[in-house]
Each structure stands twice: as C-alpha cells, then as structure tokens.
Amino acid sequence: MPAAKKQKLVVIGNGIAGISTVEQILKLSGAFDITVIGQEPHPNYNRIMLSYVLEGSKTLDDIVLNDWKWYEDNGITLHTGTSAQRIDEAAKVVMTDNGMAVPYDHVIIATGSKPFILPVPGSDKEGVIGFRNIADCTRMLQAAKTYRKAAVIGGGLLGLEAAKGLVSLGMDVTVVHLMNDLMESQLDSVAAQMLQHELEQQGIRFLLGKQTVEVLGDTRVTGLRFKDGDELDADLVVMAVGIRANTEVAQASGIEVRRGIVVDDHLRTSMKDVYAVGECCEHRGVCYGLVAPLFEQGQVLAKRLCGVDTPPYEGSIVSTKLKVSGVDVFSAGEFIEQPEHDVVLAKDDWKKTYKKILLRDGMIVGAILFGDVSESANLQSLIRKKAQMTDDIYHSIMGGGCAGKGADAATRIAQMPDDEIVCGCNGVTKKAIVDAITVQGMTTVDEIKACTGATRSCGGCKPVVEQILQSVLGDGFTTAAKQGICPCTTLDRDTIVAEIRAKGLTTTKEVMHVLDWSNPEGCSKCRPALNYYLTMLNPLTHREERESRFVNERMNANIQKDGTYTVVPRMYGGVTTPEALKKIADVSLKYNVKVVKVTGGQRLDLVGVKKEDLPKVWEELDMPSGYAYAKSLRTVKTCVGSQFCRFGTQDSMGMGAYLERKFERLDFPAKFKMAVNGCPRNCAEACTKDIGIVGNDGGWEIFVGGNGGTKARLADSFCKVKTDEELIEICAALMQYYRETGNYLERTSEWVERLGLEAIREAVLHNTEQRKELVERIELALSQLLDPWKKVLEDDKLRDVLYRDVQPVVAT
Numbered sequence: 001m002p003a004a005k006k007q008k009l010v011v012i013g014n015g016i017a018g019i020s021t022v023e024q025i026l027k028l029s030g031a032f033d034i035t036v037i038g039q040e041p042h043p044n045y046n047r048i049m050l051s052y053v054l055e056g057s058k059t060l061d062d063i064v065l066n067d068w069k070w071y072e073d074n075g076i077t078l079h080t081g082t083s084a085q086r087i088d089e090a091a092k093v094v095m096t097d098n099g100m101a102v103p104y105d106h107v108i109i110a111t112g113s114k115p116f117i118l119p120v121p122g123s124d125k126e127g128v129i130g131f132r133n134i135a136d137c138t139r140m141l142q143a144a145k146t147y148r149k150a151a152v153i154g155g156g157l158l159g160l161e162a163a164k165g166l167v168s169l170g171m172d173v174t175v176v177h178l179m180n181d182l183m184e185s186q187l188d189s190v191a192a193q194m195l196q197h198e199l200e201q202q203g204i205r206f207l208l209g210k211q212t213v214e215v216l217g218d219t220r221v222t223g224l225r226f227k228d229g230d231e232l233d234a235d236l237v238v239m240a241v242g243i244r245a246n247t248e249v250a251q252a253s254g255i256e257v258r259r260g261i262v263v264d265d266h267l268r269t270s271m272k273d274v275y276a277v278g279e280c281c282e283h284r285g286v287c288y289g290l291v292a293p294l295f296e297q298g299q300v301l302a303k304r305l306c307g308v309d310t311p312p313y314e315g316s317i318v319s320t321k322l323k324v325s326g327v328d329v330f331s332a333g334e335f336i337e338q339p340e341h342d343v344v345l346a347k348d349d350w351k352k353t354y355k356k357i358l359l360r361d362g363m364i365v366g367a368i369l370f371g372d373v374s375e376s377a378n379l380q381s382l383i384r385k386k387a388q389m390t391d392d393i394y395h396s397i398m399g400g401g402c403a404g405k406g407a408d409a410a411t412r413i414a415q416m417p418d419d420e421i422v423c424g425c426n427g428v429t430k431k432a433i434v435d436a437i438t439v440q441g442m443t444t445v446d447e448i449k450a451c452t453g454a455t456r457s458c459g460g461c462k463p464v465v466e467q468i469l470q471s472v473l474g475d476g477f478t479t480a481a482k483q484g485i486c487p488c489t490t491l492d493r494d495t496i497v498a499e500i501r502a503k504g505l506t507t508t509k510e511v512m513h514v515l516d517w518s519n520p521e522g523c524s525k526c527r528p529a530l531n532y533y534l535t536m537l538n539p540l541t542h543r544e545e546r547e548s549r550f551v552n553e554r555m556n557a558n559i560q561k562d563g564t565y566t567v568v569p570r571m572y573g574g575v576t577t578p579e580a581l582k583k584i585a586d587v588s589l590k591y592n593v594k595v596v597k598v599t600g601g602q603r604l605d606l607v608g609v610k611k612e613d614l615p616k617v618w619e620e621l622d623m624p625s626g627y628a629y630a631k632s633l634r635t636v637k638t639c640v641g642s643q644f645c646r647f648g649t650q651d652s653m654g655m656g657a658y659l660e661r662k663f664e665r666l667d668f669p670a671k672f673k674m675a676v677n678g679c680p681r682n683c684a685e686a687c688t689k690d691i692g693i694v695g696n697d698g699g700w701e702i703f704v705g706g707n708g709g710t711k712a713r714l715a716d717s718f719c720k721v722k723t724d725e726e727l728i729e730i731c732a733a734l735m736q737y738y739r740e741t742g743n744y745l746e747r748t749s750e751w752v753e754r755l756g757l758e759a760i761r762e763a764v765l766h767n768t769e770q771r772k773e774l775v776e777r778i779e780l781a782l783s784q785l786l787d788p789w790k791k792v793l794e795d796d797k798l799r800d801v802l803y804r805d806v807q808p809v810v811a812t
C-alpha cells in the first residue's frame with residue numbers, strides 16, 4: 001500500500017513559538033511535510049538570551065536552540081532571510097518577498113512582535129535602535145566599542161536588561177523612564193525602589209518621570225530632549241518602550257487583526273487552515289510578551305493538528321523574573337493591593353529582601369519577591385492553582401520573615417505536588433523532571449535540560465531542578481549540596497580560596513575557567529569577591545582587575561544620585577592644617593563643589609564633582625585618597641588625647657595618625673573603621689569600630705567587631721597591651737587574620753560572631769608563631785600599595801578611559 005501523502009505545513013516565523021510548535025508536532029506525528037520561512041538569516045535561537053549576549057556571559061553560538069543540522073535531520077525545508085508577504089487562500093500558497101509561492105495545507109503564523117519606536121522627531125536617526133534580535137544586539141556591541149554615552153528609553157524588563165548589558169560593555173548608561181517607578185507593570189513602589197537602588201550600585205543612572213519629545217543630532221543621535229525642557233547627551237539610544245504584535249502578513253491576507261492576530265481557544269485565525277501562536281496572536285483580548293504562554297499555545301496547537309485530544313487553550317498566568325546578575329526579582333499575578341486584598345508582607349533592609357503576597361478571600365492571587373526568589377516556582381504554581389493560603393504555605397514561604405527561607409530545600413521539594421510547574425518558561429512539571437531522573441536515568445541539569453526542556457530558556461528554574469536532583473539522587477548528586485558564593489558556582493568561599501592556593505590561580509578569568517563556573521563571565525557578586533581573594537593571596541603578583549570592582553572602586557570615587565562624584569582626601573587621625581584647608585577651599589571653589597560635608601569619620605567630603613573634573617581635582621589637591629569608596633581602611637577617628645586633654649593618658653592623635661598611615665590602602669573583605677581614644681572616657685567611640693583602641697594608665701585596650709551601621713554591634717574587648725609596639729603588632733595580626741578568613745563583604749561584626757572571639761584570640765594572641773607569620777604577610781601586602789590617584793594621574797590612558805567626557809574619535 002503506498003504511504004499516505006504528507007500534509008504540507010508552512011510555518012511563518014522561525015522564532016521560539018513557531019519552532020517549539022514544530023518540535024511538539026514532530027514528537028506526535030510524522031504526517032507533515034514542514035517548510036519554515038524565517039525573516040532573520042539565522043536558525044532558531046533563544047531570543048531571551050540576547051540579554052546575556054549583550055552582557056557578555058553568552059556568545060551568539062551559545063544561544064542557538066536548533067542548529068542547521070536539526071532542520072536537515074528532521075526533513076524540514078528552511079528558507080532563512082525570507083519574508084512571507086501574504087497567504088493566498090484561494091491558491092493555498094504563501095507568497096514570499098523573493099517571489100516564492102509555497103503551497104500549504106495548513107499554515108502557522110508565528111511572526112512575533114516588533115519593538116515600538118517612539119514616534120518623536122529624530123527617532124529615525126543613526127544610533128537609535130530597538131532591542132529585539134541578533135542584528136540589534138550586534139549593533140549595540142559595535143557601538144559600545146566607539147561610543148560612551150547610552151540612553152535607554154524605558155525602565156521595563158527589556159530596558160533594564162539592555163542597560164545592564166551596556167554598563168558591562170563599559171558605557172555610561174542612563175535609563176529614561178516615563179513613570180516614577182521602574183517595572184511598574186510588575187512591581188509596587190517598594191520593590192521598584194529597592195531595584196533602582198541595587199541597579200544604581202551596579203552603575204546604571206536613572207531619570208524617572210521623563211517624557212522624551214525629541215531625539216537630537218544631525219545624522220547621528222547626540223542626545224534627547226524631554227517635555228520639561230531638560231536634555232541628556234547620548235550617542236546611542238535604545239528604545240525599550242514595549243512591543244507591538246507583528247501582524248503584517250495576517251493583515252495583508254485579510255485575516256482578522258485587532259491588537260494581534262485574533263485566535264480562538266484552538267489557536268485558529270479567521271482564515272480556514274491558518275493558525276497563529278506566540279506574541280503575534282491575540283487570545284481572549286490578550287497579547288502576551290513572554291515565552292511561557294507560547295509554549296502552552298504551541299502544545300495545544302500541535303495536538304490539534306496531529307489529531308490528539310487536548311483541552312482548549314484558555315489563557316496563561318504569567319510571571320516574570322529580571323535577568324540581571326546579582327538582582328533577584330520575581331513578580332506574578334496581581335501585585336498592587338486593592339481594598340479587597342489581604343496582604344502578607346515582609347521587608348528586611350539588612351538582607352535587602354522583600355516578600356509580598358496578595359490574597360483575595362484567602363486565595364493567593366499574586367506576589368512580588370525581591371532579593372530572595374527561592375520560593376518563586378512554588379508561588380507561581382499556587383497562583384496558577386488559585387490555592388488558598390494555609391499555615392503550612394505561609395510558613396514555607398515566609399519562614400522567618402525575609403531572612404529565613406522557610407522550609408529547607410529538601411522539605412520543600414518533598415512537599416511539592418507532582419503537577420507543580422518547575423520551569424515556567426517551558427511548562428515542565430516536577431513529575432516530568434522526576435521521571436527523567438528515575439525512568440530515563442538523567443543525573444545532571446544539562447541532561448534534564450536536553451530531556452525535558454527545563455532550564456533551557458531564562459535559566460531561572462535551575463536551582464529548583466538541582467534541588468529535585470538532590471532530593472531524588474541523594475548522595476549520588478554531590479554538587480548541589482554545596483552553597484556556592486553566587487549562582488555561577490556551587491563552590492563555597494573556603495573551597496575557592498583553597499583551590500586558588502593549591503592550583504596557583506592568578507586571575508578571575510582563570511579561576512572561573514579552572515573551577516568550572518556555570519557563567520564564564522561571572523556576575524557582580526563573584527567578580528569583585530574573586531578579585532579580592534586573588535589580591536589577598538597573591539599580593540606580589542596579582543594585577544589589579546579594575547573591571548571586576550564595583551563602580552565606586554573602579555572610579556576611585558563615590559557616585560551620587562545625580563551622577564556626580566565625591567572627593568574625600570585623607571586627614572590622618574582626623575587632623576588637618578590651615579594650609580590643607582585653604583587648598584581644599586580653593587579647589588572646591590574652582591570646581592564648583594556643591595557641598596563640603598564634615599563626615600562622621602572626621603574628614604571633609606567634597607560632594608558634587610563632575611566625573612571629568614575628578615583627575616584635575618585630585619591633581620590640584622595633591623593629597624592622598626581617603627578611600628571613602630573602598631573595601632579598605634576608611635578612617636581612624638581620634639580624640640585629642642594626652643597632647644591636649646587634661647584626662648588623656650595616651651597620645652591618641654599620634655597613634656591614630658600612625659595607624660592610618662601604616663594601614664591605609666589595604667584591601668579588606670569589607671570597609672574597615674578604627675578609633676583611638678586617650679582614656680576610657682572613649683570620646684572617639686571605640687565601641688562601634690572594627691578595631692577600637694582605648695588608652696589606659698598602663699597602656700592600651702583593643703576592642704574588635706564593633707559596628708554602628710544598620711546592624712549595630714558593640715565591639716568585644718580583645719586584649720590589653722602595655723606598649724605601642726605590641727599594640728601595632730596585634731592590630732596588624734588581627735587585620736591580616738580578618739583579611740585571610742573573612743568572606744567578601746563580611747564586616748568584622750559578623751566575622752567575630754561566625755568565628756568566635758576565642759578562636760580569633762587563639763590564632764592572633766596565643767599562637768605567637770602564627771602571629772608573626774600574619775604580621776609578615778600583612779607587611780608584604782603593605783609594601784605593594786600605591787595611591788590610586790597617583791596611579792591614575794601618571795597614566796594618561798587610564799585617565800582618559802575612566803574619566804574622559806569627550807566624544808572619542810570614531811574608529812575607522
């Protein structure tokens with residue numbers, strides 16, 4: 001009997017929606033002769049990952065989902081670089097821009113969306129682009145090599161991911177947003193402000209409540225003008241103000257189109273045998289802009305075409321996660337409280353976390369998570385199922401408020417229902433993952449990805465997939481058990497430091513490569529941490545990796561919310577001279593310093609210096625940097641002591657200035673503050689300093705682990721010493737021990753609690769041999785330090801790269 005003739009299926013659009021539907025069809029049936037028409041010159045790639053390509057952590061090759069061979073292996077005819085123009089219903093052909101008439105029995109339109117470009121004068125100028133495809137991404141990568149100032153219009157998901165990418169490429173980036181809150185379609189004001197603060201720390205500037213009315217420039221953009229008359233310089237403008245469904249083919253074919261191509265619950269359009277999936281379609285009045293719905297639509301459509309029974313598609317409940325490393329944000333369902341809502345809320349300013357769950361009649365209808373998104377899959381499933389809040393759910397999600405993670409991972413996985421969706425992007429349930437492990441023998445995240453699709457898109461579900469592997473395989477799954485220093489690695493701090501020592505690793509790149517980082521470029525959490533550990537371990541050989549530092553440390557100055565910087569010269573022990581003050585006053589006047597502020601650390605802060613003026617200000621001040629921006633020794637606060645005070649028994653000013661000169665510029669895991677007092681009256685407040693020193697009749701008393709910040713802690717008395725030499729030696733050994741055993745960003749207040757005072761005393765006080773070695777190592781580190789501003793002023797290239805504000809010569 002001759003084989004049944006195959007049905008001709010034509011897919012217009014070679015993106016995720018079209019090809020994921022084809023993948024489903026191939027799983028169910030071999031009855032189709034498939035032709036794909038794609039406008040872009042590439043095989044199907046993961047559009048989501050363009051944010052990572054821009055940021056530099058993925059290459060274009062990494063994001064290909066179905067390579068050329070896949071089409072060949074599955075007998076699919078692929079026409080890339082080809083636009084479908086019209087469907088001729090009578091002739092049953094799809095017409096293309098290069099004159100083809102492709103015959104069909106069924107057509108799937110999956111043409112996605114186009115970025116919306118604001119219709120303001122000048123928006124067609126060179127240098128104004130959207131961010132939608134590989135071509136846009138490549139243009140941004142190119143522009144960053146030549147230009148410095150980028151403006152991203154739109155503070156939604158896309159705009160923020162674009163902005164982060166451009167910052168990683170070394171551009172000065174300002175996000176111009178119409179509303180007063182970022183991501184206002186996903187976050188409330190509290191979360192939006194936390195997000196803004198976090199992104200400012202990562203070097204992005206924001207102009208909120210600004211409406212762009214004109215793009216300035218001749219042929220190429222030079223800036224933006226706003227409704228209030230303000231202007232912003234920019235030589236690259238990325239428009240990320242939303243998308244519009246791409247309905248051109250449907251319109252040209254006479255198919256019903258409203259905001260998108262109108263489809264019913266079976267994804268049928270108004271034209272017989274023509275269907276639509278993905279962002280181009282409008283279902284029950286909704287056009288989606290995320291991948292999860294298109295997988296759900298694709299599954300229904302594939303089953304329908306293959307004659308497999310399926311419930312209709314009734315719409316999707318969407319959730320979003322921002323893909324910016326070091327910033328964890330999740331939002332799903334309803335998020336702005338209304339009178340009918342009950343609100344479950346926890347905010348922790350120390351851990352920088354925020355959790356909000358909205359309930360309607362006890363039913364979970366929406367949530368926002370910031371900082372700790374470990375419960376996102378769980379919440380998404382509860383919202384999808386319209387679950388009632390119970391004590392168990394409450395404790396599992398809220399745990400100890402924001403700080404705790406609720407139930408531990410193993411318990412949470414055990415309690416997770418089989419049908420809970422773990423990977424929202426690809427609609428993969430817990431059961432599908434467990435089956436992949438138990439039935440098909442998968443043992444790694446990558447194998448699960450290949451088998452089920454989970455983790456294939458945004459990657460946000462990877463931790464949960466690892467936890468499921470851990471819970472099913474127990475000891476057989478070893479890597480997930482470790483607590484990595486960031487999402488790029490499962491290795492903890494101690495293992496990393498030990499490996500750097502054992503393997504003689506010298507650069508962050510080398511560490512990431514040799515220790516098998518999942519993200520080869522690292523993230524904003526691990527890069528500065530590795531840079532610190534490497535400098536601490538290899539003081540003689542490690543070359544400063546400026547790009548691994550936070551913006552303030554990169555620029556040797558603290559950035560302010562208006563984009564200007566502060567300059568804080570050293571005043572050893574809080575002591576200055578009339579000559580130094582006069583110079584500070586002259587320079588402040590010359591460079592229009594906005595405010596001169598006396599700091600809590602007894603020195604002067606010149607606030608409001610323009611970036612391009614920073615080198616000149618430092619040059620003219622000719623004073624050492626106060627390191628007010630660094631994880632380093634900040635200040636040594638002193639009282640007047642025995643030189644002038646009638647109660648003083650020790651020279652606190654002299655000792656404070658000596659200690660500050662000796663230990664300035666040294667890197668610590670976190671900022672480091674000291675104080676020296678001439679007597680136990682303690683006027684310079686030793687009890688809130690990392691090391692506090694109090695003079696007494698017979699010598700000095702040393703205190704450690706004090707903190708006056710958000711999490712205040714009184715310092716512990718560490719020991720008493722008789723002589724100045726002993727004092728200096730013990731301070732040196734104590735500092736080096738903290739440098740060597742502290743976790744990056746861990747203040748001494750936390751370090752003392754973690755290690756225990758007795759253990760620190762044992763290492764630094766009682767073990768004299770170890771103390772000697774600690775002192776030798778700190779002396780070695782100190783011998784390598786140079787004033788950062790001297791380095792900048794002597795290096796024209798560095799000065800130019802970091803602080804220039806002129807248009808660079810265009811590369812030819």
Ligand SMILES: Cc1cc2nc3c(=O)[nH]c(=O)nc-3n(C[C@H](O)[C@H](O)[C@H](O)COP(=O)(O)OP(=O)(O)OC[C@H]3O[C@@H](n4cnc5c(N)ncnc54)[C@H](O)[C@@H]3O)c2cc1C
Pocket residue numbers: 012013014015016017018037038039040047048049050051082083084085110111112113131132133158246249277278279280288289290291292294321323425458
């Ligand atoms: C940078 C970026 C990051 C994103 N991150 C996320 C995320 O983290 N999570 C998430 O859920 N979503 C994210 N999205 C959105 C997600 O990428 C889209 O929802 C998804 O790609 C839509 O898929 P689609 O197939 O419907 O459309 P598209 O991916 O746009 O594919 C449509 C394809 O059709 C082609 N085409 C158009 N017209 C024609 C024609 N006439 N003939 C032939 N071909 C045509 C287009 O060139 C395109 O290749 C992101 C989007 C971007 C741009």
Ligand SMILES: NC(=O)c1ccc[n+]([C@@H]2O[C@H](COP(=O)([O-])OP(=O)(O)OC[C@H]3O[C@@H](n4cnc5c(N)ncnc54)[C@H](O)[C@@H]3O)[C@@H](O)[C@H]2O)c1
Pocket residue numbers: 118153154155156157158159161176177178179182183184185210211212239240241242243288289290320321322323
């Ligand atoms: N992580 C993710 O899930 C992710 C990442 C990137 C993109 N996407 C998707 O890609 C699509 C495009 O993203 P998007 O961020 O462009 O769309 P969006 O609609 O989510 O956000 C656009 C933002 O631009 C702002 N805006 C509108 N007009 C403006 C103006 N004149 N000036 C300044 N701001 C203005 C809006 O207030 C809004 O916050 C969306 O569907 C989004 O969901 C998702």
Ligand code: SF4
Pocket residue numbers: 639640641642645646647648649652677678679680681682683684
């Ligand atoms: S701490 Fe003692 S020595 Fe110092 S100023 Fe106060 S009273 Fe005088």
Ligand code: FES
Pocket residue numbers: 422423424425426454455456457458459460461462
């Ligand atoms: S949730 Fe995005 S890949 Fe799984």
